[in-house]
Amino acid sequence: MAINSNTHPSIWIDEQPEANGTFKNWSKETLQLINTSTEKNWILISNAMNNLVPEVYDFSFLNNIEPDKNITLIVDDSHGIGINNQGLSAFSSLPERENISHVVVASMAKALGVDAGLILGSEKIIMQLKSTSTFVGASPPAAAGIYAFMHAESIYKKQWLKLQDNINLLTRNLNQSWKYAPGFPAFLIDDATIDQQLWKHNILISSFPYPTPASKPINRVILCSWHEHSDINRLCNTIGLFS
Known part of the structure; x- marks a missing residue:
């Protein structure tokens, strides 16, 4: 094994x-x-x-x-x-x-x-x-959840395309400090304080220790298909204030 x-x-x-x-x-x-x-x-x-x-x-x-x-x-x-x-x-x-x-x-x-x-x-x-x-x-x-899933193919396809559009917008505005995989909506940065800096501007990102409670916290921006371009532009402008 x-x-x-x-x-x-x-x-x-x-x-x-x-x-x-x-x-x-x-x-x-x-x-x-x-x-x-x-x-x-x-x-x-x-x-x-x-x-x-x-x-x-x-x-x-x-x-x-x-x-x-x-x-x-x-x-x-x-x-x-x-x-x-x-x-x-x-x-x-x-x-x-x-x-x-x-x-x-x-x-x-x-x-x-x-x-x-x-x-x-x-x-x-x-x-x-x-x-x-x-x-x-x-x-x-x-x-009910399984029924909705089985009948939502067109919705999933539409939202997947929107998510990819959001990913493309964010990647065009990030510097080389960020790590990400093409087409995947998670963006990692090795900055222990960025979550607190963004929180001061009412922006909440993913930040938690992994894989154990004693592990070092990881800070990531996670995009969703419900995010709008205005949300992403605001995030990028805020990051630009202290990067």
Whole structure:
């Protein structure tokens, strides 16, 4: 088993994985570990992206795994589903190999705004999960929310386009101090006081310690499709006062 250190705490086996460094380094180390090992069956666990930096992960390294290795890849796409890949999940972007089984799990409560979760995988894997006591005993989401989700495709498409327009406007007005991934609405800055400075101007941004309460706080601007250009221009003008 190989677990990326940036994987969400909800799918840690026990405590934070020992692996450190970037996803690129983890992928290289994992590839070498698998291909040089006599073990044939492997489970890989990772987020689809690091939403804090942010960075969308590239799983193409899996194409270089020896064909005699059997891989089960579990990916948490909670932060990317509804935004990345034209709003689709990471499932369609994962390498397709006969020796690799994909499982994508995600909360739908973030970009999709539905109090529910989902699991994507092959029919065989889904049927196996449905036979577990954990699945049978789980509480279903509210029917009203799922009904609205199933009938809101045109609304999601419209709001996704508006969000991308908002992202483009903000990126054109930020300097190189900010870190972001193309098309993703989270903007990180290594400034411990910017949240307090913006708060003085009645602008509230995301600021909290992660992944544990003792961790250093991270400060990010998070855009939504309900933000208007006037909101973004006001934010940029305010940032310009002290940057």
